[in-house]
Amino acid sequence: MSGPIVEAVQKHPAPEGLIYTYGTAGFRTKADVLDSVLTRVGLVAALRSRSLKGKWIGVMITASHNPPEDNGVKLVEPLGNMLQEEWEVISTDMANKVSAEHVSKFYHDIAAQYRIDLETPARVVVARDTRASGARLLGCVMDGLKAAGAEVKDYGFLTTPQLHYMVRCLNTEDTKDAYGTPTENGYYEKFSHAFKVALKGKKPSGSLTVDCANGVGGPKLTELIKHLPPKEEALEIFVINDNVIKPESLNVECGADYVKTNQRAPPSSKAGAGDRCCSLDGDADRVVYYFKDMNNVFRLLDGDRIATLVASFLGDQIRQAGLADSIKIGVVQTAYANGAATQYVEQHLKLKVDCTPTGVKHLHHAAEKLDVGVYFEANGHGTVIFSDDTLETIAKYEPKSPGQKEALDVVHACIDLINQSVGDALSDMLLVEVVLAHKNWGPQEWLSTYTDLPNRLLKVIVNDRKIFKTTDAERRLVSPEGLQAQIDKEVQKVRQGRSFARASGTEDAVRVYAEAATKAEAEDLARKVAELVK
Ligand code: 16G
Ligand code: ZN
Structure with a gap:
């Protein structure tokens, strides 16, 4: 077998014996073993675009908060969302095909299986962070994209959310949902x-x-x-x-x-x-x-604080605009959210809280089901999304007083200020500054809204993390059998105790989280649960 795909793949041979997984944040590992993966990702991106009749697909080369010697890649769907789960599996399978012939065959098999017309144009946007390995890995993606005959826009260096923004802008250009101009400016x-x-x-x-x-x-x-x-x-x-x-x-x-x-x-x-x-x-x-x-x-x-601050502010503005009866705000968290934050949202702000498994895509999906979904992980990943119906309600709404109009203007501006395609640190930061300015708060006032429960996060190295299976948004273990009952027993021994263990999606370890009324109790609980997990 020969042809451009085989040639491109042969140029970047796969290291022997490595298994790659498209995880919660794409492929991520040491940069020097990623060349073959990046070329294959180029092929998948082209297929994904063709499967969507030539919509723009994003490829971001980054390893986020990982050390400088790491790198990674993730794919972005046309409206700026994370890659569909089915395509995560395809990406993983593609990354693990070793020979060029197998890659080429798999490429054509996927096209056949999903009825993808390989004559349809493929359009792909690429960008990267500032890692030293980025330029080389970009070359590997380009080889894959060229071999698949894709049209490519290379934006050079961008933040991940800027890349998501470009993808959404390019796919909505000249439509009623136009998101913005697809340039950095x-x-x-x-x-x-x-x-x-x-x-x-x-x-x-x-x-x-x-x-x-x-x-x-x-x-x-x-x-x-x-x-x-x-x-x-x-x-x-x-x-x-x-x-x-x-x-x-x-x-x-x-x-x-x-x-x-x-x-x-x-x-x-x-x-x-x-x-x-x-x-x-x-x-x-x-x-x-x-x-x-x-x-x-x-x-x-942290992210819990940003969520509570923003939810309370948007709630106030929507109420003052006279829209409280037609628009409901909800907050989406993960099990890592501090119990005090959850309680504050439910009891003080009187808003609904949903809990999902870790990883932006899970929170995003849950938030999409709400009128206004405020979602943040405690680690600071997050944004606010407004449903189409909500946007329409707001657009059609006629304020009945100057006060209502003033609040409505703020809501409109916030919708534009919040990056709807994905959590964006720069946009989130500007939003926090707006809220603090309106409330005339400094950080101390913001902190005073509630008191975090003392907590402890531990990383436990285990033989096989795959045996740790969870349910209830990762809050309870179903396997290994009997372990959850033992954890429950320890939790009951401390005041305001809560603890859970889950396999990490990014490291070969199990994470244990514990919180309790005092620091000593939280630390003790975390240690005991870690012992049980070992
Ligand atoms: C990934 C996720 C992040 C999550 C983290 C958990 C995205 C873009 N990133 O970095 O949201 O908090 O994984 O890591 O979804 P862990 O599974 O190792 O605890
Ligand atoms: Zn990041």
């Missing part, structure tokens, strides 16, 4: 304009220090700032950890994952007590806030 214009309108002349207090994890978010934020209103009128932003010239510094002692995991600010941060700070991750799809309180104690405002 279009992105900055859209979000900066919405920010200005949403602020309604209010000025966020103090300044904001943004740690960019030495990743692609740094230069992109610097660009965005050029489009924002001048600092005298709106927000003063200090950009730190934006060194992309030294790719080995990516995510090292900085970034959202470092801050959330270590519960401390990046050592490079010079922010003083009470100064508002936030950290993006390596591809800028995650954000967490934090500050030092008056006693110089580090205080984290």
Whole structure:
């Protein structure tokens, strides 16, 4: 067998004995064993586009918060969503075909099975983060795309959410759902304009220090700032950890994952007590806030806090606009959400909470079923999505007073400000700033809304993590048999106890989470459950 596909695949041979999986965030591993995967992903992207009659499909080359020597790739569906599950399986199968002949045969088999006309145009958008391996891996994807005869738009460096934005814009251009102009400038214009309108002349207090994890978010934020209103009128932003010239510094002692995991600010941060700070991750799809309180104690405002802040604000604005009867807000969390956050949403905000398994796609799907779905993982991944019916209700609504109109204007601006295609650290950050400005809050007021239950997260290395099977949004184990009953027994021994164990989707380990009324009880519970899991 020969032909362009066989040739492209032969150029990037698969390492022996490795098995790849398209996991919760695509393929992700050490960059030096990814060449063959990237070429095969190019082929799958072209097939996926053809299966959707030539709609644009996105390919993002990134390993997010992973160390600099890692890399990865994920595919983006036409409206900016994560890849459909069926195609995750196809991607995994394709990545594990070793010989070029098998790859080519599988390519044609999939085309036959899904009745994909290989003459249909295939359109694919690619972008990458700032990792040193990115250029080489881009070449591997390109070889796959070229071999499959796809039309390619290469945007160079983008944040992951910017790539999702481009895909959605390209597929909605010239339709009634047009999302924006598919250029970097279009992105900055859209979000900066919405920010200005949403602020309604209010000025966020103090300044904001943004740690960019030495990743692609740094230069992109610097660009965005050029489009924002001048600092005298709106927000003063200090950009730190934006060194992309030294790719080995990516995510090292900085970034959202470092801050959330270590519960401390990046050592490079010079922010003083009470100064508002936030950290993006390596591809800028995650954000967490934090500050030092008056006693110089580090205080984290994580994804749970962003969700509660935003849900309460949107709830207020929708009520003030007179739309509370027709639009219901819901919050989607995972089992990692702090019990105090869940209680605050249910009992104080009186909103519905759904719990889903870990991973953005699960939260996104659950949020799609709501009028307004506010979804965030505690680690800072998240966004807000508005259903089509809700958008129509809002568009048609005629306010009955100046107060209603004012609130309605804010809701409109928030819809534009929130990246509807995927969680976007830059857009989420601007949204938080808008809410704080409207509430006239600093980080301390935000923190005071509720008190987190002390908690502990442990990573347990086990022989075979696949035996850990869960139910009830990962909150209960069904296998190994009997283990859940033992965990329940330990949970009952502490006050306000809650604990669960689940196999990680990104590492070869089981994660154990525990929370309780006191730090000592939470830590003790986590340790006991970890012992049971071992
Ligand atoms: C991936 C997920 C993230 C999730 C994390 C959990 C996406 C884009 N990313 O990074 O949402 O929190 O996995 O990792 O879905 P774990 O399974 O190792 O705990
Ligand atoms: Zn990320």
